[in-house]
Amino acid sequence: MSTTARALGRRVAAAAGALAIGVAGLGLVSGAAVAADGNIDTSRTGSIIIHKHESGSQGSNGTADGQTNTNGGDPVADVVFTAFPISNLDLTAQASWDGLKTLSVPADACGADDNTPALTLPGGAAAAFDAGVVSAPTDATGNTTIGNLPVKAYLVCETSAPATVKTKSAPFLVTIPFPNNTANTAHPDGNWLYDVNVYPKNTVVLAPTKSITVEETKHGVQAGEQVTFPITAKIPSIAATDNFTHFIIDDPLDANMENGKVVSVKIDGVDVPTSYYTATEGQTVTVGFNSAGLAHLKTKPNSTIEVVFAATVKSVPADGNIRNTAKLYVDAKPSNTPPDTPPTTPNDIPPGTPDDGTPTNEVVSSWGDVKVLKQDKDNAKALEGAVFQVYNAADPYAADCSAATKTGNPIAVNGVNEFTSDTAGLVSIAGLFVDSKVGAAGVTGVVPDHTQRCYVLVETKAPAGYVLTTNNSTPVAVKAGLTADKDVTIDNTKQDVPQLPLTGAAGRVLLMTLGAALILGAVGFALSSRRKRARA
Structure with missing residues (x-):
């Protein structure tokens, strides 16, 4: 290569070395591969190697020199990028590099749908774009590559991202090749990077x-x-x-x-x-x-x-x-x-x-009410005035609630823990817990695992004139939802009373019977005496 050509190459490299990749939010740009010495090799193709991480998660030792950055960060998978080649920006011409250092890429440069790019080039001309080259989605490590790219400048847009990505990375400009003047001191004349590493960032919001x-x-x-x-x-x-x-x-x-x-x-x-x-x-x-x-x-x-x-x-x-x-x-x-x-x-x-x-995710709790019918055992007439308390069952989700036993203290509903039968004989308890469930992300209409729960009713006071039995606990299955009629019927028997004295009705019957017997006896005695006198 002639001295003149080398000098020209240095001037081009120096101009390109000041290139700032138009980053509003790009993050880091770095690089790996090194081209031949001197001028841009238009026969080569390059690639944009994308490393997608959460904003702020990357370490502080990164650089924007196009080389591979190893400071990690939290990867973002399933993000797709599109590189739009700028057809009216010839990177083999010195004038095309002028102004790239201060070129600001607007946040809306990719268009409302991220696929209709628009950009004003240095000097005021509108950029013309060839068809975009689409990347594969970033993998689990947050990496993807757009390869086989000819020498051009590219507007790179994030065109697809999962729902967890709250804010997409801003569009940015990448040149193939990318200047590498100071990062690799082994080549003081300046080198060109044809495989460019970029580190666009996202604000990722995971679903709570x-x-x-x-x-x-x-x-x-x-x-x-x-x-x-x-x-x-x-x-x-x-x-x-x-x-x-x-x-x-x-x-x-x-x-x-x-x-x-x-x-x-x-x-x-x-x-x-x-x-x-x-x-x-x-x-x-x-x-x-x-x-x-x-x-x-x-x-x-x-x-x-x-x-x-x-x-x-x-x-x-x-x-x-x-x-x-x-x-x-x-x-x-x-x-x-x-x-x-x-x-x-x-x-x-x-x-x-x-x-x-x-x-x-959706969570659900289910609740049910209880209706108890209190009645006379002998005639099935409703009884008013029976008082109950309700307790949790020791085994709340037993397959059969009939053997449920109480545990803990009485449950209060609306601040009240005693419930009295009304004139229709009904004891109504407005609502008791049945079950709850935590649904999976994105699932609606979650249904709890249990549709009923065991409770125990304890009668603490019988209606006036009725017996409060020794076994005054009644298990009940509370079903989710409102009860239309009743859940359980509880009978009461009347109190016993002392035997009536003889002066009562039974005594009068006995006296009447004895009186009749005495009268009959007297009549018989009189008739017998009369017959005896007649014979005499």
């Missing part, structure tokens, strides 16, 4: 998970915060240049529940100061982080946040099932600090900020 607990000692409706909903979520890892704009966990309660409360907020098991969030309680219960709280969350990437809500069951639906799903609302954007007054409920999120929330 929800569980349910029903307090064993509070199995009646309106027992007071007897149902708790622990919700856990992974705090997304975001880029150092980003900040959270909002972070909200929101739980709209079913109409059959009320009095939603915030029980606790923890990160990795440690209580979060209440000064970091706003708690909204009621029919919808919410935890929304303020500016200081958002800054704190950024320091806890990939940590587990747990918010525990509690609520009261106020009524039993027709089928007995009360379903519940919460949502996580979170977003992050490039900024030096979080917003001063971030939204703390979903209704506060500004219009035009698309965030429908990431739902939890």
Whole structure:
């Protein structure tokens, strides 16, 4: 190669060495393969080797030099990229490199559908694009490659991503080849990288998970915060240049529940100061982080946040099932600090900020009521005034409830633990817990494993004039939903009374009988005496 050609090559390399890959959110660009010395080899093809990681998860030793980066990060699988070749940018011409260093790639350069690119080149001309080259989805390690790329500049767009990806990586520009002047000191004249490693980032929001607990000692409706909903979520890892704009966990309660409360907020098991969030309680219960709280969350990437809500069951639906799903609302954007007054409920999120929330799995609790008919054993007439208490069964899900035995203390329903038969002889208990279940992600209409639960009724007071039997416990199977008629019938027998005295009706009959006998005897005596006198 002549001295003049080498000098020209150095000038081209120096101009290209200042290239900044248009990254709004690209992350790192690095490289591996080295081309021949000197000018760009247009006969070669190259590749874009994509390493997809969660924003902020990668170590700090990465560089933007196109070489392989080994500092790891949390991979993101199943992401597809498309490289759109720019047909009117000739990289063999010096003028084509001018201005690339300061070229800013707009966030919407890929178009609304990520497949209709538009870009203004240095000098003001609109970029013309050839057909895009689509990658295979990133694998479990977050890697994929777009290969066999001729020498060109490429706009790379993230064209498909799983639902867990909250914010796609911004579009970015890559040149094939990519300048490598300072990273490889073994080639001081400058070299070109034809296989370019890039590290676009995503803000990944994993679906939060929800569980349910029903307090064993509070199995009646309106027992007071007897149902708790622990919700856990992974705090997304975001880029150092980003900040959270909002972070909200929101739980709209079913109409059959009320009095939603915030029980606790923890990160990795440690209580979060209440000064970091706003708690909204009621029919919808919410935890929304303020500016200081958002800054704190950024320091806890990939940590587990747990918010525990509690609520009261106020009524039993027709089928007995009360379903519940919460949502996580979170977003992050490039900024030096979080917003001063971030939204703390979903209704506060500004219009035009698309965030429908990431739902939890569905949880369900089922409830049933009890109706007992109290009647006279002899004539089946309804009895008013019998008093009962209801207890949990020692084996609540026995196949047969007939042998159930009580355990624990009486259950209160609506604050009352004694229930009295009315004029129709009915004892009505408004609602008792049957079962609960945590559904799998994405599954709706979850059905609990059990449709009935064993309880024990204990009669504590018989109606006036009736016997309270020694064996006054009655097992009952409570089925999910509302009972149309009755679950069980319980008979009472009348009290015994002392025998009536002889002066009563029985005594009068006896005296009348004795009197009649005496009269008959007297008549017989008189007739006998008369016959004797006649013979004399």
